[in-house]
Amino acid sequence: MSEPSPGLVSAAIQAITQHIRSEGLAPGDPLPSEAAMTRQLNVSRTVVREAFRSLSAMRLIDMSAGRRATVAKLDTGAMSMVIEHGITTQQISVQQVYDVRRTIEMRTVALAALRRTDQEAAAISRSARLMRENFRNPEAVMEHDIAFHEAIAAASHNPVFSLIVTAFSGVTRRTWVIGWRTRSSDEAQLKMIKGHEDIADAILKGDPRLAAEHMAEHFDKSVKALIDAGIA
Amino acid sequence: MSEPSPGLVSAAIQAITQHIRSEGLAPGDPLPSEAAMTRQLNVSRTVVREAFRSLSAMRLIDMSAGRRATVAKLDTGAMSMVIEHGITTQQISVQQVYDVRRTIEMRTVALAALRRTDQEAAAISRSARLMRENFRNPEAVMEHDIAFHEAIAAASHNPVFSLIVTAFSGVTRRTWVIGWRTRSSDEAQLKMIKGHEDIADAILKGDPRLAAEHMAEHFDKSVKALIDAGIA
DNA sequence: GGTAGCAACCTGTCATACAGGCTTTAGGGA
């Protein structure tokens, strides 16, 4: 991927990912030690370390002192960093993120309705219930809200959806409270929570169309709330 | 984002991203030098360098010899690495990627039909035309195919969509030829190219519904081709 | 006033050193 940007570190990164590929390594499998890689590539340990560290920052590998680096399980680390970077440098707007979320979650919710296990349906319902039970504590409501959406993505049984949805959670944490505040009355806030319960019920019933409808409504109201609050 | 994984490097990464945020830096703006960061954080240059290098690997910053690091424009580098990692370690399947692509591109194509400039519409049509003109050269067809989808994402005027679509391009490059081969006859191959032209025309006409329909058809046939080829 | 060249700064890479975590193994005790 991308040109061999002139640099030993980039080459080392390629070599490591190439090693994972050619050896067919799975998550948890150990990688060569830094010393071994140093000899193999004939570069200094500095270069090899920077390569390992870069992959670790992207969460493609796990590093810890004393142990060799291992292949990592799929993790949203890098993706959320990219999204957050885009937001903080104003290259993407919160509204644009919500449009993407809406697009994706209209699908995850439908898939969840079709594929969810009973356990997954229960987890989704539980998050919705916890939103209501904690509704005097915005922080808690937010966390259950986020968990709700991630649980739906997980129930879609497509880890790529989970990856993307989870990557957006960081942005959500920074803007959620704004939307909450625009729902100034208890009534408005409870209505928003009701929306989540409706989604959970539709998933429980296994009705993808209904679930998608409720999800669409939820997003439309959320975006409206953000716009009312002046988020460009 | 994520726990302060015990480590000076992680702390340094946080400090740098925090600096970008608090100073409100925009793409192209320079970051502190390694030496400055070394003093500020009171750690060795080794640590600071690994932090910078990690951010550079994620394409959040640009580094080059002699110059200070600068804030980077939005780039798909990290995301495509994550996706490729998921594929090569068999944590996600090609079919799952296609499902996500279908979901997203059904939206980008509709947005493109509504928002595209004349220039963007022309670029999309051109890619489709180049597919036909080069159709004896699979490699070229593939590249124009990829460019076609990226152009549509760009015309959606939502960089997050572009980011995601482009992140998938690497996977496409590895599997595209498989789908092409299952279309064994010239007729079948030209039919697939016709599908792209239909999409381009719908975008040109500004008909989002028609564009989405053609896109759906395109993906359904592509997925079918992959399944026929035995891609799990 | 303009320009060439030098000085200062910056990143890229290397070598070395040492602290501290982990694993394995050898040895001793039961």
Place this chain on the structure above:
DNA sequence: TCCCTAAAGCCTGTATGACAGGTTGCTACC
């Protein structure tokens, strides 16, 4: 013989110093 302990040997985390080569800005000369 078996188990348990402790030391040895790898391994990563961090620090320091050095030098090459690129970049930039300033200075002094023309």
